[in-house]
Amino acid sequence: MRQATWVCAESSCFPARTGARTGRRFAGRICRNTSTTHAPDRRSSARSGTADVNTQVSLRVFSLPQCKRKHMDKHIKEDPIVHLGMACDTVILHRRELELHAKTLEKHLQQITVLERKVDTLEKLYGCQLVWKIEGWEDKVHEAKLGRKATLFSPPFLTSRHGYKMALSLCPYGDGKARGKFLSIFVCICKGEYDPLLLWPFRHRVTFTLIDQCQDPDARRNISYNIQPNTIKDNKPFLGRPVGERNASFGAQKFVELPVLDTFDYKRDDQIFIKHITKYNSDDASTIHRHCHAPCSTFGCNCNKDKQSLSQLLIS
Structure with missing residues (x-):
């Protein structure tokens, strides 16, 4: 079976958030092959016997089988607030980048206008x-x-x-x-x-x-x-x-x-x-x-x- 590497989203992709229903931190994992977010394995977390199971899970790197597409809807419904927060963060980041690009483009257009004027004078x-x-x-x-x-x-x-x-x-x-x-x-x-x-x-x-x-x-x-x-x-x-x-x-x-x-x-x-x-x-x-x-x-x-x-x- 094909293996895929999973990385905790809390430690590398987005800040930890508090779930609305469970009150616990969400320590999801993102598949590098499919960019899919997955919840931690509850059974393995229960056997760890530590004070903060989710924190330990977030610091590990797993080698698990690739997530099946049929589990995606269930995963999203379990904690929609986290996914909406991730989407909002991404939109805000892209908006800032677009504003920066717009300012850079305007500056370049002004420089091109000045250069065209100089070239026209030199000709x-x-x-x-x-x-x-x-x-x-x-x-x-x-x-x-x-x-x-x-x-x-x-x-x-x-x-x-x-x-x-x-x-x-x-x-x-x-x-x-x-x-x-x-x-x-x-x-x-x-x-x-x-x-x-x-x-x-x-x-x-x-x-x-x-x-x-x-x-x-x-x-x-x-x-x-x-x-x-x-x-x-x-x-x-x-x-x-x-x-x-x-x-x-x-x-x-x-x-x-x-x-x-x-x-x-x-x-x-x-x-x-x-x-x-x-x-x-x-x-x-x-x-x-x-x-x-x-x-x-x-x-x-x-x-x-x-x-x-x-x-x-x-x-x-």
């Missing part, structure tokens, strides 16, 4: 400052024709790690006199975190590019439009340091003729791509170096000192 620091993907182009053009949504806005972006904060706006069906004839695009300078450290008014060349989505990069015919800001007094609302959330927009009212969008692969899979680049003037004192991401004149850049320190470190 904008290398190469061009923005590649704007506009999906559902035909629907957006139709809404612009009806005047429901004449202007689309890009997410804000930085021209460099500690640079100017900007945002693009696009009129799919044109703006002003160019309405119905040209695609109009504009850029505005937004209020940024590093504005006190930057050079004002804004004087760097801005380039808008409509990207040809041809699969062969060498065969692409991108369309670019360059703007060199004129830092006169009248342009201060456009180029000066923002006082509100953003300055007035400036750009190209006649960026690309609308019929041109249907040629080549400027529009593909009902989407277009607009690229923006701010090119810092090489003769400007605020040129931002790629390795330190800081304007030398404004930040007191230590580019040469950093190179010397690095050389000394490599030599040593």
Whole structure:
């Protein structure tokens, strides 16, 4: 006959409880093979001759035959309060664990949100400052024709790690006199975190590019439009340091003729791509170096000192 090991539930699984009818401690045993609770053998307890038979039983390890399923109902009916207490303890324990897991999950979600924000910022620091993907182009053009949504806005972006904060706006069906004839695009300078450290008014060349989505990069015919800001007094609302959330927009009212969008692969899979680049003037004192991401004149850049320190470190 197959043998099974029995362990007293009082000593290893749940605290001793007092039975409602007998007034004695319940020294049940749990089968490790079937997870079934069994009452102690009354006959063996009577022959022990000790003062506290149940306590002795609870400290022993038995090797008895596996409990038969037909005895289960009788065993549960003998002391239902103990079983209900065990069930309540288990439910309370699981509830506490679930609350702990919920708090941990919420903390992880907050950390993921912060990391996504950091990754999104880092992606904008290398190469061009923005590649704007506009999906559902035909629907957006139709809404612009009806005047429901004449202007689309890009997410804000930085021209460099500690640079100017900007945002693009696009009129799919044109703006002003160019309405119905040209695609109009504009850029505005937004209020940024590093504005006190930057050079004002804004004087760097801005380039808008409509990207040809041809699969062969060498065969692409991108369309670019360059703007060199004129830092006169009248342009201060456009180029000066923002006082509100953003300055007035400036750009190209006649960026690309609308019929041109249907040629080549400027529009593909009902989407277009607009690229923006701010090119810092090489003769400007605020040129931002790629390795330190800081304007030398404004930040007191230590580019040469950093190179010397690095050389000394490599030599040593």
